[in-house]
Amino acid sequence: MDSAIRLRGLHKRFGETVAVADLDLDIEPGEFFSMLGPSGSGKTTVLRCIAGFEQPTSGTVELFGADVTALAPFARPVNTVFQDYALFPHLSVIANVEYGLKVAGVARKERRARAEEALGQVRLAGLEDRRPHELSGGQRQRVALARAIVLRPQALLLDEPLGALDLKLREQMQVELKELQRSLGITFVFVTHDQDEALTLSDRVAVFDAGEVVQLGTPREVYDHPRNRFIASFVGSATLLEPEVAEALGLARAPMAVRPERVLLDAPAGGVPGTIAEVIYTGPEHRIVVDLDGLGARITALEPNIGAGHRRTRGDRVTVSVEPASAAPLEDEAA
């Protein structure tokens, strides 16, 4: 079976700047695929090359086995949900959703029925005659989604679609996006700089840095086994251990990353002694920073908030240990 999206040697330069460097990528049918990276890492440029808004400097874009590199956006079997929604301000909600069907020459009656169905799928029935400026951010987001899925694309491209929403709404929309993707059964390509969002939603994540994919895998692979310092610190939080520190903790003598929730304090088997430098209360948990004796290094541990039983304070003496399987060796970097 052909990949839903296949990029080969995709290269994009803007003047002197290389936005995407020789990228090969295969995205499978029905997959929820995230492109995660800081701003300027090239993820949006890749999405725009897939949609056809940008022409790659070199390389090819294949959609479902067909080379579409030379095709205009309107000739590609994908649709886009834009970061700022890009709703047509002079058209009502229903007219926005019907736009693509109208262009495709779908008869009036069927057009209306399909648009209403799409609005139902994004839970936005009853606002058909409103104008975009009369809607809240979350509602506009839903219109943009409905407008894209009403055309029944084989793949949906989403460019930071939740970026403008507040936290509560974002979490709710994450759940709905996931459900929508499952019920439509089509490929979602999701661009985000929010690692939490990427981990929560995706089947696979590609982590971008400086125009390249630095790691590609399931959320678990990327989170538990970050390949280098950049991924370890960009995806979730981690303590980076120098080789000597890793060795003192009973791990291999190599640069390692360890997630705070995998760091154990006062484990029965003992560990490296240290002094608590800081206890930060975050609500669901305590973030505890420990100065390790004689190593000149700090390590962060997480302990769940179990109520009044939690009695650690600044200055307490503790022992620190890390299960060997819980630490991820990092590829040694030139830096």
Added chain:
Amino acid sequence: MTTHRVSAFLAPRRRLRLAGLLTAPVLWLGLVYVVALSALLVTAFWTVDELTGQVQIEWTTENVVEVVTEALYRTVTLRTLGIAALVTVIDVLIAVPVAFFMAKVAGPRLRHLLVIAVLAPLWASYLVKVYSWRALLSSDGIIEWVLSPFGLHTPGYGIIGVVLALSYLWLPYVIMPIYAGFDRVPDRLLEASADLGGRGWRTLTAVVLPMIRPAIIAGSIFAFSLSLGDYITTGIVGGTTQMLGNLVYTNVGAANNLPLAAAISLIPIGIILVYLAAVRRTGALRSL
């Protein structure tokens, strides 16, 4: 320290600050605009002593009745309307592609150059520009020189000359609001239309034109109302053509009948009010 003390004194006194800011401009607007215009309207209902030629404050509707009933005024009004409408259409047809190119196609450097190029004619005197059209249109001018090999001739001085000169004169006033209108259409919307299957023509007619319609109307108000009141261009390149402005001018000057001139000038004011009322619904006045 004194400025500090003044601002400290004014900071909590909102009304006083407002009064200080607005008194002068409001007085200016009141005197120059409202009083002058009202004086004009009132004058239309006065008379002229036929012997002395002095304006007399003697109330009559004679002038207004004359303007409404006499065939001369109807003919000239229709001619003026026709010229103004034609100038407006020509300017919009030229301005839309030019403004589109400036806002959406040209790079930032070229865009700045084009904005300057469009505005540059406004720095030259109105009279110089009209006289240059007189030279262009004359029987030994450039237009004749270019067209004669094809068996065509310059339109000379007349209605066509007036329309050409007025279209030229008001074009910058039409391009600028339409340019601003195009500039306000985000590129993202063009991409969204393409993404949903819309080709160039569809995107233009279904997304871009509806969005810049208020800007087009705003530009047309300039071209239309400026044409409606013009008399100098007609005098210079119009030959024997007369517009409403010329009738006003004749009555103020040669005929020395200020009340009749005022009555005639009510016609373009009326037309413009009707035009503005018609376009008000479109929301165009908000993008002026």
